[in-house]
Amino acid sequence: MGRSMAGSGRLTRFIIRRDFFRLLLWIMSISFVTFSVPLALQELYPMQEQRDGIAETMRNPAMTAMVGPGDLENYTIGAMTAHQMLLLTAVAVALMNTLLAVRFTRFEEEAGMMEMVRSLSVDRRSPLLAAMTVLLGINTVLAFVLWIGLTCLGIEGMESSGALLYGLTLGGVGLFFAGVAVVCAQLVESARGATTLAMIVLVGSYVIQSSGNVTESVMIWLSPFGWVTSAQPFSENNGWPIVFLAVSSVVLGSIAGILQGKRDLGSGFIHQKPGREHASAFLKTPLALVLRLQRTGISVWAIGMLILGLSYGSVLGDLESFFDGNALLANMLTGNSDRPVAEQFLPMLMLVMAFIATIPGILALHKLVGEEKKGRVDSVLGRRVSRTQLMGGYVFVAVMNGVVMNSLAAIGLWLAGRSVMAEPLTIATVFGASAVQLPAIAVMIGVSSLLIGIAPRWSSLVWLYIVYSFVTLYLGSLFQVPDWAARLSPFGWVSEWPSESVNWMAECSLLGTAAVLVVIGLFGYRRRDIL
Amino acid sequence: MAILDVKGLTKTFGKFRALDGVDFEVRKGEVFGFIGPNGAGKSTTIRVLLGLLKRDAGTATIFGQDVWSDAVEIHRKIAYVPGDVNLWPNLTGGEVIDLFASLQGDVNAKRREELIVKFNLDTSKKCRTYSKGNRQKVALVAAFASDAELFILDEPTSGLDPLMERVFQQCVEEVKAAGKSVLLSSHILSEVERLCDRVGIIRSGVMVETGTLAELRHLTRSNLYVELNSPVTDIRQIPGVHELVEAGDGWKFQVDGDKLDAVMSYLSPYGIRRLESAPPTLEDLFMQHYGDVTGRAEEGDS
Missing domain, CATH: 3.30.70 (Alpha-Beta Plaits)
Known part of the structure; x- marks a missing residue:
């Protein structure tokens, strides 16, 4: 320490004070979900026979791809929690760390606050060190809270050592992705670019984990999520993943520190080349501007969605052969339907993909608020551009993103399924199952438009609604969430086609609702002050 | 003839009265200087005039049309340079100038090139790399290359060096000679004294004085x-x-x-x-x- 890290202690305290509630909210939400799951499981499956029954339904590659392997031979509440929740929680923790790390580093730098801080008696690497200290702290606190909390639940099969491993694994993977994000923040010159790059690593790690665990290959060693699924708390209790995560986090943090010491303020290592002196013939309208500003993001999401579809599709073959060999299980799962197993799984896969496809849609629309906050809307609206035209462009791109991303995932799933399945799904089946989700995505975009139009300060609430929908519908299929809770989400009204017939009434009502919400949002946007 | 006419303009943010009955007009072919300390309400007035903020009371018209309901129609013939020019970091200055020209309507390509040379701007650079002065030049080139009838300039020279300030003053004199009108908000009083036919002084949301310099x-x-x-x-x-x-x-x-x-x-x-x-x-x-x-x-x- 000493003078070479001058000011880092003060900056650390400053970050904690500034973002205290943000940090608290993250820890509380992750802990809340983690503690409520084993309690719910105990409520639902008090007997070991019941849990063994569930274990049987988990013996399929789709499940393994999604949540990793579990101790299905000895499926206690602890093993069950670790199997169904550890990897998904790890993704949430990774997301939390990515967003926080970029916020503490490149965002501050891009917005210009870092310049003023660095003009004070503060070392070049102090802001980074302060950010990493806070991230280390929050992951440690998270691990500790989870350890104590899970131990205190006092559930049979959830002993303290397993709880400690559970907490440390999540804290470790969080630290790993904090490291990834701070390195990305060094490489790229913008906060958005750094977040995107870190997200690519996150999604890539998840995909590698999926294929690695399904094929039981060495690929799992390449992914931090592969290490997470190897920890197996409450059963095998492997400690080495913690060591892996800790060591690689330190390596990543050191790389970031070295890079920070070498570069200029505001610059990165991936440089810009001189650009156009004139705008292209395309860049003439507000809509063209939206597309031009978001083209990188849209392309990255498109590739990601295709890969996601491909990875889900690639397990359909294993799924098929697995159920073919187990008539009893197939019967139990599919409720005496004579439809192929893959088709039974389709609605659930499509639901997950639709949730993910909603994100780029909402992100595209939220750029409008971002532009407003950065004072760039004035320059556009100060010209011959109406507010309806401006917001209309953003809504159009949002809807386009939703449709294109959802369809790309479906294309990926169909392509991969076609090559691995004995009886491939028809393109009509796949696209039909994908298309029934679109009205629900449209409603989410509608909710976002409404908030931006009439309550821009609360526009982020739409994310809460998406998380609520995901929790009630996705986890709701694992536990028993009451019907009305699912119906509070637009996704709760989507037909499970092809397992059941399409409810045209519901689909049309969703589209109608979406249209009304967008129109109200547009009217609100026309009437309100630009911030 | 009044190009821009403001009467009893009032705007509140919560309990704070940012504008409290502002009156003034800008006549055809004149340069109107709009001066006042920070926080007096200059930028708020201008943002109301652009239809970005909705007034709570009073009237405000440009070319005889209402600034809120006919905003798009009015913007066809006005050019605006904000005090804080915020540009898209991943677009070049050249792209932004052309985009603004397209959004405005008419593009005067020859004038654009002349102004870029005059202001000594490198249009191939991304806006992220521009200083405040360079971002202002982008907005000024886009504004003066347009065929606007009214120029609304909100502290347009706060980041320019004295040489560029001179270029700016020439531009204002040229548009004035062409019979166009200018609303110039500024802190640089020597600039206002040199350029403006009439001056308005705003303080705490109230116009305390308007008139020609001689009258004042x-x-x-x-x-x-x-x-x-x-x-x-x-x-x-x-x-x-x-x-x-x-x-x-x-x-x-x-x-x-x-x-x-x-x-x-x-x-x-x-x-x-x-x-x-x-x-x-x-x-x-x-x-x-x-x-x-x-x-x-x-x-x-x-």
Whole structure:
């Protein structure tokens, strides 16, 4: 320490004070979900026979791809929690760390606050060190809270050592992705670019984990999520993943520190080349501007969605052969339907993909608020551009993103399924199952438009609604969430086609609702002050 | 003929009254200077005029059309340069100028190139790399390359160097010569003095003074320097004399416009050896109004 890290202690305290509630909210939400799951499981499956029954339904590659392997031979509440929740929680923790790390580093730098801080008696690497200290702290606190909390639940099969491993694994993977994000923040010159790059690593790690665990290959060693699924708390209790995560986090943090010491303020290592002196013939309208500003993001999401579809599709073959060999299980799962197993799984896969496809849609629309906050809307609206035209462009791109991303995932799933399945799904089946989700995505975009139009300060609430929908519908299929809770989400009204017939009434009502919400949002946007 | 007409304009943010009955007009072919300290309401007024903020009371028209409901129609013929020019970091300056031109309507390609050369702007660079001054140049090139009838300029030179300030002043003179109108909000009083036909001073959301510089000077104090043959001790007592200081062999002070005659009559018996008079600068006018605020605050305290 000493003078070479001058000011880092003060900056650390400053970050904690500034973002205290943000940090608290993250820890509380992750802990809340983690503690409520084993309690719910105990409520639902008090007997070991019941849990063994569930274990049987988990013996399929789709499940393994999604949540990793579990101790299905000895499926206690602890093993069950670790199997169904550890990897998904790890993704949430990774997301939390990515967003926080970029916020503490490149965002501050891009917005210009870092310049003023660095003009004070503060070392070049102090802001980074302060950010990493806070991230280390929050992951440690998270691990500790989870350890104590899970131990205190006092559930049979959830002993303290397993709880400690559970907490440390999540804290470790969080630290790993904090490291990834701070390195990305060094490489790229913008906060958005750094977040995107870190997200690519996150999604890539998840995909590698999926294929690695399904094929039981060495690929799992390449992914931090592969290490997470190897920890197996409450059963095998492997400690080495913690060591892996800790060591690689330190390596990543050191790389970031070295890079920070070498570069200029505001610059990165991936440089810009001189650009156009004139705008292209395309860049003439507000809509063209939206597309031009978001083209990188849209392309990255498109590739990601295709890969996601491909990875889900690639397990359909294993799924098929697995159920073919187990008539009893197939019967139990599919409720005496004579439809192929893959088709039974389709609605659930499509639901997950639709949730993910909603994100780029909402992100595209939220750029409008971002532009407003950065004072760039004035320059556009100060010209011959109406507010309806401006917001209309953003809504159009949002809807386009939703449709294109959802369809790309479906294309990926169909392509991969076609090559691995004995009886491939028809393109009509796949696209039909994908298309029934679109009205629900449209409603989410509608909710976002409404908030931006009439309550821009609360526009982020739409994310809460998406998380609520995901929790009630996705986890709701694992536990028993009451019907009305699912119906509070637009996704709760989507037909499970092809397992059941399409409810045209519901689909049309969703589209109608979406249209009304967008129109109200547009009217609100026309009437309100630009911030 | 008034191109821009504002009457009783009021805008509140929560409990804060940012504008409290602002009145002024900008006539065809004139440059109107809009001055006032930070937070007085200049930018709020301009953002209302652009239809970005909705007024709470009063009327505001440009070309006889309402600034809120006919915003898009009005914007066809106005050019706006904000005080804080915020641009898209991943677009080049050239792309932004062309985009703005497309959003405006008519593109004057020849004028665009001339202005880029005049302002010495590298249009191939990404906006992320531009300094405040360079971002302002982008907005200025886009504005002056357009065929607008009214230019709304909100502190457009705050980041420019003196050379570029001169280029800017030439641009304003050119559009004025072409019979176009300019609303120029500025802190640089020498610039306003040089360019503007009429001036409005805003303070705490109220327009405290409007008129030509000559008219404003009439209302206010002149700077005098006098040297007298016989000593006089009680100049300070004469009504209408302010800011008295002894300077060299004589006295420097300010005199209220309507007390000048009385002051001269009082002093002439002492034998005026030398008399210099300077019109009040805009800065004097400004400080006089600004000073009143602090004066009033002190009175309130006692």
